[in-house]
Amino acid sequence: xxxxxxxxxxxxxxxxxxxxxxxxxxxxxxxxxxxxxxxxxxxxxxxxxxxxxxxxxxxxxxxxxxxxxxxxxxxxxxxxxxxxxxxxxxxxxxxxxxxxxxxxxxxxxxxxxxxxxxxxxxxxxxxxxxxxxxxxxxxxxxxxxxxxxxxxxxxxxxxxxxxxxxxxxxxxxxxxxxxx
Amino acid sequence: xxxxxxxxxxxxxxxxxxxxxxxxxxxxxxxxxxxxxxxxxxxxxxxxxxxxxxxxxxxxxxxxxxxxxxxxxxxxxxxxxxxxxxxxxxxxxxxxxxxxxxxxxxxxxxxxxxxxxxxxxxxxxxxxxxxxxxxxxxxxxxxxxxxxxxxxxxxxxxxxxxxxxxxxxxxxxxxxxxxxxxxxxxxxxxxxxxxxxxxxxxxxxxxxxxxxxxxxxxxxxxxxxxxxxxxxxxxxxxxxxxxxxxxxxxxxxxxxxxxxxxxxxxxxxxxxxxxxxxxxxxxxxxxxxxxxxxxxxxxxxxxxxxxxxxxxxxxxxxxxxxxxxxxxxxxxxxxxxxxxxxxxxxxxxxxxxxxxxxxxxxxxxxxxxxxxxxxxxxxxxxxxxxxxxxxxxxxxxxxxxxxxxxxxxxxxxxxxxxxxxxxxxxxxxxxxxxxxxxxxxxxxxxxxxxxxxxxxxxxxxxxxxxxxxxxxxxxxxxxxxxxxxxxxxxxxxxxxxxxxxxxxxxx
Numbered sequence: 001x002x003x004x005x006x007x008x009x010x011x012x013x014x015x016x017x018x019x020x021x022x023x024x025x026x027x028x029x030x031x032x033x034x035x036x037x038x039x040x041x042x043x044x045x046x047x048x049x050x051x052x053x054x055x056x057x058x059x060x061x062x063x064x065x066x067x068x069x070x071x072x073x074x075x076x077x078x079x080x081x082x083x084x085x086x087x088x089x090x091x092x093x094x095x096x097x098x099x100x101x102x103x104x105x106x107x108x109x110x111x112x113x114x115x116x117x118x119x120x121x122x123x124x125x126x127x128x129x130x131x132x133x134x135x136x137x138x139x140x141x142x143x144x145x146x147x148x149x150x151x152x153x154x155x156x157x158x159x160x161x162x163x164x165x166x167x168x169x170x171x172x173x174x175x176x177x178x179x180x
Numbered sequence: 181x182x183x184x185x186x187x188x189x190x191x192x193x194x195x196x197x198x199x200x201x202x203x204x205x206x207x208x209x210x211x212x213x214x215x216x217x218x219x220x221x222x223x224x225x226x227x228x229x230x231x232x233x234x235x236x237x238x239x240x241x242x243x244x245x246x247x248x249x250x251x252x253x254x255x256x257x258x259x260x261x262x263x264x265x266x267x268x269x270x271x272x273x274x275x276x277x278x279x280x281x282x283x284x285x286x287x288x289x290x291x292x293x294x295x296x297x298x299x300x301x302x303x304x305x306x307x308x309x310x311x312x313x314x315x316x317x318x319x320x321x322x323x324x325x326x327x328x329x330x331x332x333x334x335x336x337x338x339x340x341x342x343x344x345x346x347x348x349x350x351x352x353x354x355x356x357x358x359x360x361x362x363x364x365x366x367x368x369x370x371x372x373x374x375x376x377x378x379x380x381x382x383x384x385x386x387x388x389x390x391x392x393x394x395x396x397x398x399x400x401x402x403x404x405x406x407x408x409x410x411x412x413x414x415x416x417x418x419x420x421x422x423x424x425x426x427x428x429x430x431x432x433x434x435x436x437x438x439x440x441x442x443x444x445x446x447x448x449x450x451x452x453x454x455x456x457x458x459x460x461x462x463x464x465x466x467x468x469x470x471x472x473x474x475x476x477x478x479x480x481x482x483x484x485x486x487x488x489x490x491x492x493x494x495x496x497x498x499x500x501x502x503x504x505x506x507x508x509x510x511x512x513x514x515x516x517x518x519x520x521x522x523x524x525x526x527x528x529x530x531x532x533x534x535x536x537x538x539x540x541x542x543x544x545x546x547x548x549x550x551x552x553x554x555x556x557x558x559x560x561x562x563x564x565x566x567x568x569x570x571x572x573x574x575x576x577x578x579x580x581x582x583x584x585x586x587x588x589x590x591x592x593x594x595x596x597x598x599x600x601x602x603x604x605x606x607x608x609x610x611x612x613x614x615x616x617x618x619x620x621x622x623x624x625x626x627x628x629x630x631x632x633x634x635x636x637x638x639x640x641x642x643x644x645x646x647x648x649x650x651x652x653x654x655x656x657x658x659x660x661x662x663x664x665x666x667x668x669x670x671x672x673x674x675x676x677x678x679x680x681x682x683x684x685x686x687x
Contacts, residue, residue: 016404016405026609026610029606029609029610030610033606033607033610033612037351037355040355044358044373047372047373047375048372048373051370051372055640056640060632060635060640061368062365062367062368062370062372063372065361065628065631065632066357066358066361066372066373069354069357069358069361070354070358072350072354073350073351073354073355073358075350076347076348076350076351076354077347077351079347080345080347080348080351083347095609095610096404096609100404103403103404104400104403104404104605106403107399107400107403107573107577108400108602110574110577111396111399111577111598111601112598114574114577114578114581115581115594115595115598118581118591118594119591123578123581123582123585127574127578127581130574130577130578131571131574131575131578134570134571134573134574135568135570135571135574138570139568139569139570139571140570141568141570141571149571153575153578157578157582160231161230161231161582161586165230165231165233165234166234167230167231167233167234167582167586168589169582169585169586170585170591
């Protein structure tokens with residue numbers, strides 16, 4: 001019988017620590033989300049009320065269906081808000097620890113910047129920057145590997161979508177210089 | 181036997197080199213997506229959807245469904261070798277699959293998983309082949325009231341039968357329905373809930389929301405955890421495969437039971453996860469040797485995998501026959517159908533015979549090809565996990581953005597995707613289920629249209645939903661399911677009132 005062995009090992013140099021202090025509890029987040037949903041429901045209801053929620057001779061006006069959905073949403077959110085405030089069990093549950101928040105931000109902020117850069121530089125250049133930067137800074141992978149991977153990925157994506165499948169992506173000054 | 185002839189025709193449509201190539205590409209991409217952490221069936225299909233925009237609908241749906249099969253196969257690889265369930269429905273597979281890998285029996289466990297996936301899918305595809313045309317033919321008689329009643333039934337069964345908090349399911353569903361209503365109202369042409377914002381005129385695209393909700397949010401969630409992993413490699417030899425297959429008949433009861441459970445739960449919405457656990461638990465309960473479960477018993481791999489795949493596949497039945505998806509992934513496939521200008525529902529069987537039977541034939545062929553492919557290439561895919569997540573994460577983000585942009589060529593959609601990513605992340609963490617949201621977003625407009633057309637037809641009389649036996653019973657059933665959590669204790673009390681007589685005798 002072959003001996004069991006672990007053949008594949010991947011390390012995570014910037015992993016969150018288990019004992020990191022909590023930033024926010026699940027209960028707080030539930031309350032905030034309920035309030036936001038309640039506000040959204042109110043906004044939708046108001047807009048549909050303006051559009052018209054009455055019945056005409058031949059059926060409901062355009063706002064009728066969404067107006068009542070908005071009421072349902074408001075009701076369910078209110079229920080969620082009250083239960084979150086009344087019950088104490090969720091208070092101890094951690095929504096996010098400080099280390100986890102750091103990690104989530106490490107991926108969220110680059111993604112945000114990527115979306116922003118896509119508008120000016122085009123998608124392919126932005127994706128090169130995102131992949132190379134992410135691999136180098138967060139993964140601590142060797143610079144040449146990061147640059148090479150990012151370059152290859154962007155080029156392959158370009159040929160797959162823009163050339164082979166005719167799915168046109170937003171482009172910036174670099175692509176324009178090559179005549180695309 | 182009409183179905184059989186049509187199925188043969190479907191195979192004819194399918195057996196061209198181009199379609200077969202598309203099928204292989206789809207399967208490889210699918211397994212890839214299933215193996216990678218932070219991706220899975222629904223996001224994989226959603227992200228890769230843009231690739232299919234320039235294809236003809238049949239090739240496109242073949243590719244998408246093969247991505248789906250591939251993802252289902254791929255999930256088993258990480259569950260067994262790494263103890264990481266790629267999907268929620270693979271959790272039950274880790275109970276016995278990972279212990280087997282630790283005992284050096286990874287090839288057997290993998291063979292068992294792939295084979296039982298194949299059997300489960302096959303059972304469900306047979307069901308689709310012979311049941312779907314009948315249901316579709318029956319549904320052709322449906323008018324707007326009947327359709328609205330069926331939509332209502334779908335939504336109500338989510339609320340009544342789901343295991344999440346009821347109010348959270350309602351929040352998720354109403355939010356989805358509301359967002360579906362944004363933009364131009366299809367009946368009257370009035371603008372709704374756009375707040376004078378031009379970007380919202382088009383409405384919120386379902387696929388953009390899905391890419392954000394499942395793709396981006398999954399990356400955020402995955403990053404929270406420690407991503408170090410250790411696992412086994414395995415290659416499957418022909419001898420192992422034959423040995424496992426030789427033992428297969430001994431487990432026919434388990435396989436059959438799990439297939440039935442899977443098919444049943446797959447047709448009702450949101451079933452794959454429940455099916456895999458139920459398959460596992462029942463196999464354990466009926467086993468003579470209960471204690472050996474969880475310690476690397478091959479039956480513990482057969483049972484959940486068969487059930488999960490049977491339900492994953494049979495979820496396509498209501499989508500094809502009625503235009504109502506039975507799972508998140510089926511909802512995305514449905515979104516795809518609409519992109520290609522096909523109107524999902526019973527008419528599909530009449531107007532697009534080639535398409536429907538090509539798809540059904542591709543389910544057979546895709547599963548056979550997939551089984552062979554996955555048995556021979558396991559080592560390659562297992563080593564995909566060697567690639568650090570910090571390289572994969574940004575690539576997934578880029579793929580998501582490409583997918584979101586390509587749908588309507590709008591940069592606004594990339595931002596929308598990001599917003600939905602954050603929403604999905606928060607919702608998942610506080611237990612608001614995403615499946616009802618997805619379903620509501622894709623069905624919202626159709627449900628509302630059906631409601632208003634029914635109202636216009638009946639002159640605004642709500643009694644139209646009880647106007648004949650069919651629509652009346654569907655509507656009533658929907659309401660019963662909605663209030664099921666309140667009603668079931670009543671039923672129990674009532675049955676207890678009946679029982680004390682023989683209860684006392686027993687005592």
